[in-house]
Amino acid sequence: MTTESLTCWVCGKSQFKQVKKSDVGTSLNSQNFAITNFSYGITGELHKCGHCGFIQCTDLNDVLGFYVDLEDPEYENTRKERKLQETALLKYIGKYKPSGAILDIGAGSGILVESAMEKGYRATGIEPSRWLRQTALKRNLPVLEGTFPHPETPGPYDIITLVDVIEHVPHPLHLLREIHQALDDQGIFVITTPDVRSLAARILRYKWWHFRVAHIGYFNRKNLRLLLEKAGFEVVSMTRPSWYFTLRYLGVRILSFLPLFLRFPLPRFFETIIIPVNLRDSIQVVCRKKDQLC
Numbered sequence: 001m002t003t004e005s006l007t008c009w010v011c012g013k014s015q016f017k018q019v020k021k022s023d024v025g026t027s028l029n030s031q032n033f034a035i036t037n038f039s040y041g042i043t044g045e046l047h048k049c050g051h052c053g054f055i056q057c058t059d060l061n062d063v064l065g066f067y068v069d070l071e072d073p074e075y076e077n078t079r080k081e082r083k084l085q086e087t088a089l090l091k092y093i094g095k096y097k098p099s100g101a102i103l104d105i106g107a108g109s110g111i112l113v114e115s116a117m118e119k120g121y122r123a124t125g126i127e128p129s130r131w132l133r134q135t136a137l138k139r140n141l142p143v144l145e146g147t148f149p150h151p152e153t154p155g156p157y158d159i160i161t162l163v164d165v166i167e168h169v170p171h172p173l174h175l176l177r178e179i180h181q182a183l184d185d186q187g188i189f190v191i192t193t194p195d196v197r198s199l200a201a202r203i204l205r206y207k208w209w210h211f212r213v214a215h216i217g218y219f220n221r222k223n224l225r226l227l228l229e230k231a232g233f234e235v236v237s238m239t240r241p242s243w244y245f246t247l248r249y250l251g252v253r254i255l256s257f258l259p260l261f262l263r264f265p266l267p268r269f270f271e272t273i274i275i276p277v278n279l280r281d282s283i284q285v286v287c288r289k290k291d292q293l294c
Contacts, residue, residue: 006058008049009171009217010227015050020206022059024213030069033214035108036078038253041207044216052223055196057216061170064128064147071131076109081244081274086115088242089190089284093159094119096188096236096286100158103148103182106165110136110143117141121159126150148178155182162191164282167215176231180289189233191285192241193219198281209253210281221283233287242278246271 006016022045024032031037044060075082089112093102099120104112107125109132116123125143127133136143144152160179166172183189194210195201197220201208210218219227225235247270255263 006047006056008052008054009056009173010054010219010223010230011049011052013049013051016047017050018045019048019055020046024060028066028213030066030071033063033066033070034072034075036072036074037212037214038209038256039212040209040256041211042213043206043211044213046218049223052226053197053220054223055218060213060216063168063214063216067128067168068130070129072129075132076135078246078249079109079111081246081249082111083115084244084274084276085242086112088244089161089163089192090115090119090121092239092284093161093188093190093286097159100184100187101156102159102161103153103155103157104161104163105148105179106162106168107136107143108132110139110141112161112163113141113143114139124153126153148175149182153182156184156187157182158184158187160187160189162189164192164194166191166193167210167217167219170216172217173227173230176227176233180232183289185289187288188236189287191224191228191287193224193283195281195283196220198279200279200281207257208281219283224283224285228285228287229290232290234290235285235287237286239284240278240280241282241284242276243282244274244276247273247275250275250277 023042044057046055047058048055101122102116104125107127110125113123113125126148127143128147133143133145160183196218251266
C-alpha cells in the first residue's frame, strides 16, 4: 500500500509517512490479541499522519475473527484488581451520572457491567469474544456477543463506555458516530485509550507496552479531541486514569524487558499485593453531545 492511497482515520488527510515496519510475521492467531499479551513492540506496519499525528496500522485492519476466537484465562485471573479499576472509573462517572442505563462496549467478561450493577446502574455489555462472553454469562451478567452497533442495544443510554477499545478499531469515526446516536441527549460518553505522546511512550519508543499487535490506532490528546468533535461530542473532562495490578503481574512484565539471564522467579506473595499504577500514559475523557453541553 502506498502512502498516497492512505486516508487518516481521524482527520481524513493523506499526508502519511511510514514510521515502523511490520514485525508480525505470518503466524498470527487469537492469542496475539489477548488482553494480557505482553509481546511489546511487535506491531503491524505503522504510518503517521503528518497533519494530526495519528498513527494507524495499514496491514492489519481485518482482525475481528481473532477477537471472536480469543480466550484469555489470565485476564479472568486478574478480575479482582481489574474490578478495583472499574470501581474507580464508576466513582468518576458518578460525578456526572450517578444513576441510569449504561452500555459498556468491549465489555470483556463483564467486570465493569458487574461493578455498575452493584452500584445500582442498569448495565449491559457487548463483547466479540465468545469465551469472554460465556465467562460473563456464568456470572449471570448481561453481556451480549458481538460488536457495536448491535440490534439489541438501540439505546438511548445515559452512559456509554469505551475503555481501552478504540485503539483496536479501524475507522473509529464511524464507531463514535454510532455511539453518538445511541446516547441520550443528556447522556455522557466515557472513552479511555493509550497516549502515544506521553512521556513513557516517548522514552520507550517502540518498546512501549501499548505498541502491540492488537493496537491498530495510536492517539494523542489533540487528535483524540479532534476525533470526538468530528463525531459530534464536546469534551467535558480529560484526565489520566490509574490501573490496578498485582506485584506479580507487574513484575513479570517488567522482567520481560530484561535479557533472559537477568530474569528471576518472583516471590509467591507478590500475587497477593495489589497496587495502583498511574504512569500518565493513558487518556480518559468524559464528553457530551455538543448541542447538549451547558
